[in-house]
Amino acid sequence: MRTLVQTLLASGFFGRNTPYDLVAAIAVFVLSAAVFLGVAFPFAGIVSWVERRVWARIQSRVGPNRVGPNGFLQWLADGVKHVCKEDIVPTDADPVLFKMAPYLVVLAFVLPWAVMPFSSALILADLNVGILYMTAVTAITVVGVLMAGWASNDKWSLIGGIRSAAQIVSYEIPAGLSIFPVVLMTGTLSMQGIIRAQGWAPQHWFLFANPFTFVAANILFISALAEGNRTPFDLPEAESELVAGFATEYSGMRYLFFFMAEWGNLFIIGAIIATLFLGGWQFPRVSNNPVVMNVLELITFNVKVLFLVFVSMWVRGTLPRVRIDQLMTLCWKYFVPIAFANMIGTAIWVAIWPEGNPVAGYIMFAAGIVVAIVFIRRVVFYAKRSQMELYYYPTI
């Protein structure tokens, strides 16, 4: 960012006496807008279509396939439909808070993109407190959801909002504690610093660095799903009990804002896991050309993130919803103690091997491969036994 601003000033495009701060401010605004409008919002839209298709295939349905090739333009059609709808504010609702709530939720969704490490050069701001920033700004969602729940003046909305807030506040604790092992091992909070401490090969990822980080990665992923209100933790929007939870009274674009943030948060969840545990954009140095390297790193990062997004869709299509007491039991009785044990375990590990244990990486990676092979064999076994009809074509 700093070099970019200096290049802009040196080119003389802005005139001789332009202050540095002004150019920097303009550059920040333009680049942020480019990332939000060009990456964040289209991603949220496209992922809504992908999810409906993936989910439909898991449930032996077809899914939306009418608008555009394979229904690809469905998300644009949905967007146009919601923009054209009437913006209804219920008579008994609190108009100011009712209208403000979706913006807060969207704000909490766009802020994390500022520290999204797409590649070694493509990052808006490599903050020294990057990962802390990411967890802190997502906490604003709770305020928006509570605001929506209360301002709607509706029992379903209020229960949905309070459930959502309880869930997010509870699961923030294991999620935050699962970030600490990685911070202990790297000694930095910066997103790029954490990625640079890892290697491109799986045995150098923090996922396989030691047994504690492996558990931490799993806890973080599950807690992030709970924080993102995803099935099996989508109690705030449980259709069978609460209509649409905190979004019951919303219509049109305001309703879409909530769900855009929810779908877009999938990318943020994937990005946090990929950065902390899966080596981020790390790619073997095959070329000395920075442009080529950055493109390869961008692809690597996105493949990792999209794989995790796919896993969360897969989970959503497979698992039933948990009850509220099960949700809280899982968090407080299992995740919080395990996350604390992980933190102490990692601290002891780092005290014994300050530079990391290279052998442990290979052993953990081998164990991971064994688990994956066993899992695939079970899936193939059950698929054969149930004699179900398999469709191998991704489109229909």
Added chain:
Amino acid sequence: MLQSVIFYALAAGTIASAAAVAFSRNIVYSTFALLGAFMGVVGIYILLAADFVAMVQLLVYVGGILVLTIFAVMLTQGIGDVTISNRAVGSVPALVTVAIAGAVMLYAIAHTRWHQAALHAAAPTTYGIGNAFLGDYVLPFEVASLVLLAALIGAIVISRHEARE
């Protein structure tokens, strides 16, 4: 120049939100206005290059304390019309108290020798804070954590006591 503009904008926003907290007749509006005050303080911390403190402020105050306050407010009855419970304190004693407090504050502001640091680029503060907590200030740090632990246990004891009755 730009820093001054940003500082005054943040200060104005913080003070306006704080005024809304104090003067709103609707207690829910007051609680949500706290968000603006907290965010303004976060902005001022960032402007002072205190990146770690800013993020912790956001995490603890917005993510924790504000949400707990909203919870507590939503579970109370008669949110719309707040009745002032303590009529004994009229407007005259309140005015006197505020005038004295304000005078003390003005005196302090006028007579403090403000230490002005030289302008320098923002540097990471996390290492310094960590070293200070576990080095020179380890005793206050541990005492503060003991106080928090006592508060935690006290809260549990009080709530368990009510459940038993």
